[in-house]
Amino acid sequence: MESGSVTTPFGRRPMTFGMLASQAVARKIEPGRSIDKWKLYRALCEARPLLGITDRALSILNALLSFYPKGELCEDNGLVVFPSNAQLSLRAHGMAEQTIRRHLAALIEAGLLIRKDSPNGKRYARREQGGEIGEAFGFSLAPLLARADEVERLAAEVAAERLQLQRLKERLTLCRRDITKLIEMAVEEGAPGDWSGYHLHFRSAVEQLPRSPSATEAAAALDQLELLREEIINQLEMQVKAQNQSGNAQHSERHIQSSNPYSITELEPSFGTKQGATADNRSEGWAEPMGRTATQEGRGGPVPAESSASTASGGLKSFPLGLVLQACPEIGAYGPQGSVGTWRDLMAAAVVVRSMLGVSPSAYEQACEVMGPENAATVMACVLERAGHINSAGGYLRDLTRRAERGEFAIGPMLMALARANSPIRGKTG
Structure with missing residues (x-):
């Protein structure tokens, strides 16, 4: 552009203050x-979100730059290109001329191009006698050269924000994994605490994250989850310290008490005969067996039934009633007066559910003897939740009882799977 000159658009196109400002910058x-024109173009692609232009507008700019004969943009070589819309369409992969006009207007509005129209609106160049271009009419690339430093700065800001967002997402992933596994461990080990409340808090924080969060949103969610993780870790560390102090034989003796406060005879009469059944349709990831533990088989004769049941019942963890009701809400309708508020209510509801699902009294009595009344009632509540996926509830219960006798069954994974499935707040994938 000539120094001090101002060019106005041809025809009905109006002159705007934005065009005037772009020409002043140029x-x-x-x-x-x-x-280098292609280095500048890569910076433009990087800074596109901050410049407010689309990827298709950048395709048109790429085609215009391809018409510039030199590899570097320089005022000494001229900065005006003058291709026709037909030639632009060919280099823009067949883009329609109406679309080309729209994106050219967007580039001009963004201050990346200047329209230098001829008297008749055509794009052409006048050549001197020596063949050199004297004056050209078309699109001036001068704003690109004038704003090169600004474009590179914006590109660096976008790259830094993207790197920050990537690191925040990595920390979010690690924090989510830590919280999930710590809660599962606490539930599996039967550690006291409001683990269902922690789980709901965790799912609520994750649910608030959009599918494509910004750096600010990711940082806010990370702060919330890190506080939750710290609280969980503190509570678990207090449990470890308490266990270490109570397990010191020099200061205190282990307290042994019965884990069966309610007699099974209060709930259901005993029957001498037992019905055999098989377990069908175990859901994948549900009621997974624990690692096989050492038994007394092979150490000198068969294991007495009472000793085997006592060992298995002692090794099976119990869980808070609140977690059981959260994971198995359907059992509540079968409790006394249509609700379950205590363990005794849950065990009474389990007797009703046992009869409804066709589980024999002997199978349920054996489960109570092996697992304990509370755990047996918990298992019945889980079976009720999955009744549509189990062909024979009685056979399934007998199979779980046999696995519990061998130390190969744990209630924790089954409860956590149902708690996630029945949680009022659904988690996202990924």
């Missing part, structure tokens, strides 16, 4: 300034 190019 006149401030430093003498001798040059820049």
Whole structure:
């Protein structure tokens, strides 16, 4: 562009203050300034979100740059390109001319191009006698050269924000994994605490994250989850310290008490005969067996039934009633007066459910003897939740009882799977 000149658009296109400002910026190019056009284009692609242009507009700009004969943009070589819309369409992979006009207008509005129209609106160049271009009419690339430093700065900001967001997402992933596994461990080990409440808090924080969060949103969610993780860790560390102090034989003796406060005879009469059944349709990931533990088989004769049941019942963890009701809400309708508020209510509801599902009294009595009344009632509540996926509830219960006798069954994974499935707040994938 000539110094001090102002060009106005041809025809009905109006002149705007934005066009005037772009032309004013283009006149401030430093003498001798040059820049690699494709390096500048890559910076434009990086800074696109901050420049407010679309990827298709950048495709048109790419086609315009391809018409510039030199590898570097420089005022000494001229900065005006003058291809026809037909030639632009060919280099823009067949883009329609109406679409080309729309994106050209967007580039001009963004201050990346200047329209230098001829008297008749055509794009062409006048050549001197020596064949050199004297004056050209088309699109001036001068704003690109004038704003090169600004574009590179914006590109660096976008790259830094993307790197920060990537690191925040990595920390979020690690924090989510830590919280999930710590809660599962606490439930599996039967540690006292409001683990269902922690789980709901965790799912609520994750649910608030959008599918594509910004750096600010990711940082806010990370702060919330890190506080939750710290609280869980503190509570678990207190449990470890308490266990270490109570397990010191020099200071205190182990307290042994019965884990069966309610007699099974209070709930259901005993029957001498037992019905055999098989377990069908175990859901994948549900009621997974624990690692096989050492038994007394092979150490000198068969194991007495009472000793085997006592060992298995002692090794099976109990869980808070609140967690059981959260994971198995359907059992509540079968409790006394249509609700379950205590363990005794849950065990009474389990007797009703046992009869409804066709589980024999002997199978349920054996489960109570092996697992304990509370755990047996918990298992019945889980079976009720999955009744539509189990062909024979009685056979399934007998199979779980046999696995519990061998130390190969734990209630924790089954409860956690149902708690996640019945949680009022659904988690996202990923």
